[in-house]
Amino acid sequence: MKKAIYPGSFDPPTLGHLDIIKRAASVCDELTVSILNNIEKKPLFSVEERVKMLEEATKDIPNIKIDSFSGLLVDYARENDIHVAIRGLRAITDFEYELQVAQTNRILSKEQLDTMFLITSLEYSYLSSSGVKEMARFGGDISMCVPEFIMDMVYQKYGIDKSKVK
Ligand code: PNS
Numbered sequence: 006m007k008k009a010i011y012p013g014s015f016d017p018p019t020l021g022h023l024d025i026i027k028r029a030a031s032v033c034d035e036l037t038v039s040i041l042n043n044i045e046k047k048p049l050f051s052v053e054e055r056v057k058m059l060e061e062a063t064k065d066i067p068n069i070k071i072d073s074f075s076g077l078l079v080d081y082a083r084e085n086d087i088h089v090a091i092r093g094l095r096a097i098t099d100f101e102y103e104l105q106v107a108q109t110n111r112i113l114s115k116e117q118l119d120t121m122f123l124i125t126s127l128e129y130s131y132l133s134s135s136g137v138k139e140m141a142r143f144g145g146d147i148s149m150c151v152p153e154f155i156m157d158m159v160y161q162k163y164g165i166d167k168s169k170v171k
């Protein structure tokens with residue numbers, strides 16, 4: 006069975022993440038989407054909220070597992086017998102960071118974890134979770150960035166009245 010992991014912060018999951026999830030799930034037997042529980046960051050959504058968001062957004066994809074992890078990705082992958090990590094590449098600016106992380110993971114795992122990149126679909130290449138949060142905080146329209154139920158949850162966090170969004 007070919008297993009893969011798509012790790013990330015997903016704070017919140019965007020349509021770009023969901024595009025990568027659908028495409029990755031179509032080329033492996035089981036895709037684990039795992040949320041990094043990063044104690045150094047102060048996320049907008051708790052890990053539990055992000056798990057629920059991803060479960061709801063991927064409920065129609067049969068071969069998906071949603072989970073969370075802390076610590077090193079290579080340790081989590083080894084414990085779950087996963088040897089392929091999936092990451093999305095939006096632009097050349099992502100490349101340097103992703104290259105470094107992928108090389109680190111390959112070395113740290115003694116070549117047991119390799120990374121495969123999917124190029125983000127053109128319509129989502131500008132999207133990022135941090136951009137979504139910044140737009141939402143100041144009352145910008147994020148309806149083209151996230152599923153509707155996630156949009157409602159983001160506006161709620163910032164106390165934004167959805168009917169007043171420009
Ligand atoms: O969505 P993000 O924030 O770009 O995801 C980054 C993530 C979670 C994939 C990356 O930070 C990660 O795997 N962190 C876990 C810690 C780790 O394994 N670090 C070693 C590689 S530098």
